[in-house]
Amino acid sequence: MPATTKMSTDEYRGQHLLEISHLVEVKIGHELNLINHRISWLATSQSFLFVAVATLLTTDYASAHxxxxxxxxxxxVVGLCLCFVVLGAVNAALRVLSRDLLPERAALVVEINRISGLTLAPLGPDRLTEFFGALPARWIPIIFGGSWFIVIGLLVWRAASR
Structure with a gap:
């Protein structure tokens, strides 16, 4: 039987740096895909809901039945609830990215540079990119939610004026 030697964490990390980097990149891609799918799904569902409200408002059926x-x-109300759920889910994914994955990626790039002698740009949680890059994902649910509050206010005003 061959003797097994126990590697330190640093030795293991050094020998498997590319595999670890690939795993981190896959996880980052997964979180970004989740955000993208959630926002796309929200925009699609909200479009159908807005069309339904507009259709009901323009028919006599809505006032008669x-x-x-x-x-x-x-x-x-359903549209507003969906906005809150998606906003929470997007914020959770952004939190995982900024707290765990992006700092790990930055540390790995520094380590790759040190071992290989390269000067790859450090790709970590840059404040400007983090802020502006996350604006659409954070603001789209808020904008739709605000629109629903306006619609609800108009509906209440319309009902009270009749």
């Missing part, structure tokens, strides 16, 4: 009036008020 109780069920249509209930739907007219419940659709914005």
């Amino acid at each position: 109780l069920a249509a009036r209930v739907f007219l008020f419940s659709i914005p």
Whole structure:
């Protein structure tokens, strides 16, 4: 039987640096894909909900039937709830990126540079990129949510003026 030698963490990391870097990049890509899918799904679902409200508002059916009036008020509530859920999920993914994955990537790039003699740019949690890069993901659910608050206010105003 061959004798096994126990490697230190630094030795293991040095020998498997590229595999570890690849794993971190895959995880970063996964989190970014989750954010992208959540925002795309939100935009699509909100579009259908806004069309449903606009359709109900432009028909006489909405003022004549109780069920249509209930739907007219419940659709914005559903849209608002979806915005809160997606905002929470996007913020969770951004937190994982900024707290765990991007700092690990930056440390790995520094280590790759040290071992290889390269001068790769450190790709870590840059404040400017982190802030501006996350703006669409953070603000799209908030903008849709604010739109739903406006729609709800208009519906209440419309109902009170009749």
